[in-house]
Each structure stands twice: as C-alpha cells, then as structure tokens.
Amino acid sequence: MSKKVKGTAIGIDLGTTYSCAAIWLSRKKRVEIIPNEQGNRITPSCLAFNDSELLVGENAKNQIARNPANTVFDVKRLIGNRFSDPQVQNDMKMWPFKVMKGDSEKPSVVVEFKGEEKKFAPEELSAMVLKKMKETAELFLGKEVKNAVITVPAYFNNQQREETKEAGTRAGLNVLHLLNEPTAAAIAYGVDNLSDENWNKDKKTVLVFDLGGGTFDVSLLTISKKGVIEVKAVGGDTHLGGEDFDTSLINYCINEFKKKNTGVDIRGNPRALGRLKVACEKAKRDLSSTIFAPIEIDCLHEGIDFSTKISRAKFEELNATYFDKCIQLLEECLRDGNMKKKDVDEVVVVGGSSRIPKIQRMVEEFFDGKTLCRSLNGDKAVASGAAILAARLSGNDDDMKNDVVLLDVIPCSLGISVKVNGVSGNMDIIIPKNRSIPTSKKITLLVNQTRVDIIVYQGENAKVMDNILLGEFELTGLTLGPDRKSKIEVCFSLDTNGILLVSAEEISTRQRKSITITKI
Structure with missing residues (x-):
C-alpha cells in the first residue's frame, strides 16, 4: 500500500465514456460524489477543440455533431497501446477524429485547435479529463486538491498504468495509488455492508462484475468481517464494453x-x-x-x-458475441481463483453497461438463479471505493466506521526472455497472473556463453513480441565450467506497492546485476 500523505485527497474513476470524482466527508461520515457545474455526478470523458478554447465534459459531448473531427472520446482505449495494435486500427475506422502513428509506435490524436494542427498523446488527453475532475472537486470543496487515487481496469498492463499515472501528474495531481476498478467497488461494498447485522459469516466471497463503457473486469475477492479485502483472481478485457x-x-x-x-x-x-x-x-x-x-x-x-x-x-x-465473452471471462476468473459457483456468496454488478437486462439475466443464470447485488450505484461505486482509499492514505478517515485492509494480486504474468549472442527466445513465465503480492520466485538457468541479456516482460503469450517489455540488463564475463556452461540464478521479487526487483547472479562468482521496475 502506498505511503500516507497529508492534505485533501479525492478518488477519481477515469472512465472510457464517463468519469466521476468522489471524496470522503468526515463530518457526514460518508462518501460524497462530486457534482460538476451542470449538477451531474458523472462527466463525459470527452474533449472538443475549436478556434478559441478547449471544452471538456458535457460541453464537449454536446457539440460532437457540429465539430466531429475535433471531438475526441474513447481515449482510454488508446492509452498504453501501440498504433499498430489491431484493436486500435479497428477503432480508428469508427472514430470521426484522426489518429496517426507517433513516436515509439504510440498513437497520436490530430486535431485543429486555435487555427493550428495539434497532436496529442493519449496521456496528454487523459490529463485534460483528470484536470477537469480536479477543478470540479476544487470548486465543490472550495480549496485546492493535490492528491488522488485513480482507478484503472484490473487487466491494465504496466504500460497502461504508467501512462495513466503520468496523466495524473500532468493534471497536477499527486497520484497516491492506482486502484483496480473492481477492487474499488469491493471496498465500497465492504464499507457499506461490514456493519450489517445480516453479515453472518467471518468471511464472504464476493465476485465483482464490472462492465463499463470501454472495459470489462471481473474480480473474485474475500472480505472478512474485520475489513480485510483479499483479491483471489482478476480477469477481463481492456477492450470490451x-x-x-x-x-x-x-x-x-x-x-x-x-x-x-x-x-x-x-x-x-x-x-x-x-x-x-x-x-x-x-x-x-x-x-x-x-x-x-x-x-x-x-x-x-x-x-x-x-x-x-x-x-x-x-x-x-x-452483441451476442460480446455478451458471451463476458461470461467466458467470468468463468475463467473463477477457475483462476480455484473456486466454484457455489462458493460465491455475493455477486456485485457495477458499471453502466451492467444495466443491460440481457447481461443481468446471463449472470444470474450462470450463478443458477442467484440474486445479484445491485445496492451499489453502478456509475459511482468505483469512485466511491477510490475516495475511501484516498481518505485512508491521507489520514482523513478518523470517522470511518469500518477499517479496510487491501491484499491484491498481479493482473498479468511476469517473465523473462534470455538473449544469447543477440538472439532471444520465447518468454518464460516466472510469476503467473493472479499470484498474491508480495511474492518472490527463483529459477536457475544454464548458459553456454560468457554474456547473457535478461529481458523482463509482462503478458500471457509465448512470443515476446506479443508481450509488454518492462526492462532489461546484462551479465558479462561469465565463467564457463568444465561442461562449458555457466549457472545463473534469476530472482523475481514483487512487493505490495507493485515494485518488481529482478536480479541475476552467477552462482560460481557471485557476480550480480539487477533492475527495479515500478508500478507493475
């Protein structure tokens, strides 16, 4: 868990179609969803550029028909992705605005702004939305807001998380924590229900089904009566909603x-x-x-x-194919968590798209007629959970009735590819997805060269080109034994803050190199 800071802190649900900000109000002992200038508690994640100004939110969305080429939405589907990704290419066919290839394969949005052609990276555009949420909160509270917990899809990879954090920094926010969206909903559910006299178990197993505007997440968690939320497995698709x-x-x-x-x-x-x-x-x-x-x-x-x-x-x-995929991913999450349908005590549905009647029927049928928990507001639950954690991390939680302790998992597998003589092989998974953190793992390699490059990846594919490159380092001057091989021990260590330390050591000489990768 991130370190505590002083000062006002808010929770922000940075959504594909709508964003929402919330704060824990100690004097009222509850979360307050922050209204925008129109009095609405959700704000379109939409930007519009014209000859005189930048519009963000409802004003931007309302003029999309008049200024389509310069009205930008779905930015969350670009952040952390490559221009050549098939999904990006497919989305571009339906967007009225222009996207082109930028530096390092990053997509870049091109608009006409104040009479000039401007190019914006996805994190710059997300920063504009986050800045709008920050200003909305400041107007509501009457004071400056610097600290925030920002939510991300559970299945976001390292690159997507890093660029989201950068967007927060660009918006003038100190990002206290990037919180998985279904986990945020679970926090809101836990705080609302822990004191319920009908909570008759020491520990409940809860499945959070979060279908939003652009992403789908499903998380399997246990929530204890003492407020310990332990994530058992996460699944989903960052391009389904x-x-x-x-x-x-x-x-x-x-x-x-x-x-x-x-x-x-x-x-x-x-x-x-x-x-x-x-x-x-x-x-x-x-x-x-x-x-x-x-x-x-x-x-x-x-x-x-x-x-x-x-x-x-x-x-x-x-949309039958999309709906079926939601159920397939739900089933996969249960398998990853080593649980059966009957083990789930509560199914919590959140996200605007979870209101679709067919989706609700399919989830109920999957769980053999179990009644879904709809007590949380689907649009606002994620922001509420983020606000609760923000209050914890800023010390503004004195009046909070129920304590919350969060134990998380890694959403994507971590592994290495070893490059010898400039040639790399496939990725070998060292820490599989859904492993509880903190965690560590060691493996031993035998190489027949005096130099080896250790390349760290994130993903589920055997081919390195289909995974996310996190970092690399090299060991040189290796000592070859009588069998013309050198023995190397590689260690992965991941702490509770999502910081990964990868080290490699030649066993015979104790020569050691390492790399630290933050925010996995």
Missing part, C-alpha cells in the same frame, strides 16, 4: 442506410458518424427500459433522412 455495443448498433444502421439508399456508404462522413453515434448510444440506454427504441436522424447524409426502429432482441443479437 458499452462502446463496442454502440459500434455494433452503428454498423447495423450504416448497413440499413446503405440498403435503403442503393449502396450509399456514410463511413467517410465524420459528421454523419458523430450524429449516428449519439443516436445509437441513446437507443442503447433506452433499450434497458423499453422493448423498442427509434433511431431517427434528419439529413444524416447528403440531405437524406434516416429512420429505423431497434428491438431489444435485435440489440441482443447484434
């Missing part, structure tokens, strides 16, 4: 428009795509409470109107 459901609907409407208008394709019309996105997102939300939803847009393309009616059944059909 409400935005994908919108895209399915958009593609359906594009094809319907093409059928009705003899092959006319609107994909090259940013303004039409922007207006269609707004309409499809509204229809998706409406279908959570109605059986049919109309999509009607005047003069969508070249003066041609568009009108159709979407049924809930059709929406479910269009």
Whole structure:
C-alpha cells in the first residue's frame, strides 16, 4: 500500500465514456460524489477543440455533431497501446477524429485547435479529463486538491498504468495509488455492508462484475468481517464494453442506410458518424427500459433522412458475441481463483453497461438463479471505493466506521526472455497472473556463453513480441565450467506497492546485476 500523505485527497474513476470524482466527508461520515457545474455526478470523458478554447465534459459531448473531427472520446482505449495494435486500427475506422502513428509506435490524436494542427498523446488527453475532475472537486470543496487515487481496469498492463499515472501528474495531481476498478467497488461494498447485522459469516466471497463503457473486469475477492479485502483472481478485457455495443448498433444502421439508399456508404462522413453515434448510444440506454427504441436522424447524409426502429432482441443479437465473452471471462476468473459457483456468496454488478437486462439475466443464470447485488450505484461505486482509499492514505478517515485492509494480486504474468549472442527466445513465465503480492520466485538457468541479456516482460503469450517489455540488463564475463556452461540464478521479487526487483547472479562468482521496475 502506498505511503500516507497529508492534505485533501479525492478518488477519481477515469472512465472510457464517463468519469466521476468522489471524496470522503468526515463530518457526514460518508462518501460524497462530486457534482460538476451542470449538477451531474458523472462527466463525459470527452474533449472538443475549436478556434478559441478547449471544452471538456458535457460541453464537449454536446457539440460532437457540429465539430466531429475535433471531438475526441474513447481515449482510454488508446492509452498504453501501440498504433499498430489491431484493436486500435479497428477503432480508428469508427472514430470521426484522426489518429496517426507517433513516436515509439504510440498513437497520436490530430486535431485543429486555435487555427493550428495539434497532436496529442493519449496521456496528454487523459490529463485534460483528470484536470477537469480536479477543478470540479476544487470548486465543490472550495480549496485546492493535490492528491488522488485513480482507478484503472484490473487487466491494465504496466504500460497502461504508467501512462495513466503520468496523466495524473500532468493534471497536477499527486497520484497516491492506482486502484483496480473492481477492487474499488469491493471496498465500497465492504464499507457499506461490514456493519450489517445480516453479515453472518467471518468471511464472504464476493465476485465483482464490472462492465463499463470501454472495459470489462471481473474480480473474485474475500472480505472478512474485520475489513480485510483479499483479491483471489482478476480477469477481463481492456477492450470490451458499452462502446463496442454502440459500434455494433452503428454498423447495423450504416448497413440499413446503405440498403435503403442503393449502396450509399456514410463511413467517410465524420459528421454523419458523430450524429449516428449519439443516436445509437441513446437507443442503447433506452433499450434497458423499453422493448423498442427509434433511431431517427434528419439529413444524416447528403440531405437524406434516416429512420429505423431497434428491438431489444435485435440489440441482443447484434452483441451476442460480446455478451458471451463476458461470461467466458467470468468463468475463467473463477477457475483462476480455484473456486466454484457455489462458493460465491455475493455477486456485485457495477458499471453502466451492467444495466443491460440481457447481461443481468446471463449472470444470474450462470450463478443458477442467484440474486445479484445491485445496492451499489453502478456509475459511482468505483469512485466511491477510490475516495475511501484516498481518505485512508491521507489520514482523513478518523470517522470511518469500518477499517479496510487491501491484499491484491498481479493482473498479468511476469517473465523473462534470455538473449544469447543477440538472439532471444520465447518468454518464460516466472510469476503467473493472479499470484498474491508480495511474492518472490527463483529459477536457475544454464548458459553456454560468457554474456547473457535478461529481458523482463509482462503478458500471457509465448512470443515476446506479443508481450509488454518492462526492462532489461546484462551479465558479462561469465565463467564457463568444465561442461562449458555457466549457472545463473534469476530472482523475481514483487512487493505490495507493485515494485518488481529482478536480479541475476552467477552462482560460481557471485557476480550480480539487477533492475527495479515500478508500478507493475
């Protein structure tokens, strides 16, 4: 756990489609979700650039149809990713704004701002959203806010976490901790329920199903009566959520428009795509409470109107593959945690997209009819948990009824590839994903060269090119034994703060080299 600091600290849920800020109010003994200037407690993670100013939040989202090429959203789907990633390339086809290849394979968003072409890295854009949340909190509290706990998807890799932290720093925040989103929801659930007289077990097993606008996370945790939250396993997909459901609907409407208008394709019309996105997102939300939803847009393309009616059944059909994947990942998380469905005491659903009736039915059916816990507000639970941890880390938790101790796991496997004579092999996993931290592991290598490069990776793939490079170091002047081999001991040590120390030592000479990697 991160060190404590002094001063006001807030929790920020930095979402793909909406962001939310919260604070623990000692005098009221509860979390307060901070309203923005429009009085709303969630703010669109949307940016708009024009000739005179930068707009962030609702003002940006409201003008997407007028200024689509310079209105940016879904930044969370770019952060920490490479421009060449297939998912980035696929997303680009549906975005009205321009994305190009930047330095070191990073994607760069290109907009017209104050009469000039500007390029922004994803962490710069995320910093603008975080700065907006910081300013919103300062306006509400009437004082400066410097400290924050920021939430990230449980399945974010090291690069995505590092760039999120950098975004916080750019926004003028001291990032106390990057907290996994489903764990944040579990903290909120624990603080709300630990004092419940119906809590009749020393320890409950809770599964948090968190389906948001752009990411899906599932976490298996145990929460003890004493407030110890121990993460057993995490799973998910950093590219699965409400935005994908919108895209399915958009593609359906594009094809319907093409059928009705003899092959006319609107994909090259940013303004039409922007207006269609707004309409499809509204229809998706409406279908959570109605059986049919109309999509009607005047003069969508070249003066041609568009009108159709979407049924809930059709929406479910269009997204069946995505819905099924959520259940597959849920099942995988249970396996990773060595638990069965019957071992889960409570299933907590959070995230805006978890409101979709089909999703809720599928989760209930998976757990053989178990009633889902819907007591937490799906949009605000993650920010609430972050605010509780922020209060702990800033010493502003004196009036908090229930204590919380967090024991986490690593979301992705850690391993090495050994490069000999300039040639590297596959990655060997040293610490598998979902291992509790702190943890350590040693392995012994036999090499037949006097020099070896130790390269550290994060990921689940055998091929190093498909994993995330974390760092590397070399051992030289190795002593070869009678069998023309040198014996090397490699040690991985990961502490509670997510700091990884990798060391390698030649056993015969005790020559040692190491590298420290922060925030795994």
